[in-house]
Amino acid sequence: MPGRVRWSAANIFHSPPPPLASSSSSSAASSDGPLTPPVVHTGLPGPTPFVPRPSHYASRTIGRAHPLIAFYTPPLLNYDVSLHPSSISTHYRGVSTVxxxxxxxxxxxxxxxxxxxxxxxxxxxxxxxxxxxxVSDVLNAVYCSLRVNVTTVEFLTLGTNKLKHQVSEAYRRRYERLRGHRGYREEKQLGIRRVDFLMGYTKFKGISPASGRSSDVWQLHIS
Structure with missing residues (x-):
């Protein structure tokens, strides 16, 4: 690992293990025992995003997402989840802050x-x-949860040197884009964050009902 990579001793944000994990894991705030690593695929880690369906947000009677964050291709909002939600833009007319x-x-x-x-x-x-x-709660929660520092134990769950290198490179690119701007040094010193596990694939595509789950569980789509 490059010497510039840093980790926090423990997480700042607490979230439960992912419902899709194949085996149980400890709380994200604990360093006892490894977390389930992402499934390795070419490009974006994990399975390929679901193929969108027309009017997907209305496809399930028990729940649908607000059009601003419903799973569309292309999505209504242009949003890079590694950036603050204040950076969101859209090419669609009629989108109101309300x-x-x-x-x-x-x-x-x-x-x-x-x-x-x-x-x-x-x-x-x-x-x-x-x-x-x-809608604002969803966008802010995604951003804040991905800003959480990754612990050494979590980083090691990546397993292969290739994946570790890709995550480290995502971290380097993230802080390097701030070079010459306020916050560059702090961003570099704070080290790897959860968003770096996306390895640069940070475009928000929306949310959709999670198949076979209760009405309060939704799939987050990123590409």
Whole structure:
């Protein structure tokens, strides 16, 4: 590993092991025992993203996502999950900031669990307004959960030197883009984060109901 790579001693953000893991694992905040590593595939780690269906957000009667974050190709929002949600843009007319305060799903939920085969962690989304999870809550939770530092134990679960190198390179590219700007030194010193496990594949594609799961569990799509 390059000498510049750093890890935190423990996680700052706590989330449960991913529901899709093939075996049980300890809390993400613990360094006792390895977490389930991503499945190795060419390109994006984990299975290839699901093929989208027309009007996918309305395809299941028990729940659908708000159009702003529903799984579309192309998605309504242009969002790189390695950046703060304030960087979001769109080419579609009629998108209002009011939409970000609306319920992320229908029926509304007080909390959501987002799972993805590309990461060994789930994203827990709480309702900031105390009533229902909003579109803004989902986007902020994804960003904050991916900003969590990776522990040495979690890094070692990658297994192969190739995967470790790819994650380390994703980390280097992430802080190098800030060179000459405020925050460069801090970003470099804080080390590898969960977003680096995506190895540069950080485009938000939306969420869709997770097959065979309860109504509060949703699939997070990233490419």
């Amino acid at each position: 939409g970000f305060l609306e319920s992320a799903t229908y029926p509304p939920e007080t909390a959501l669990t987002l799972i993805t085969p590309h990461l060994p962690w789930a994203v827990i989304v709480a309702a900031a307004n105390g009533c229902y999870v909003t």
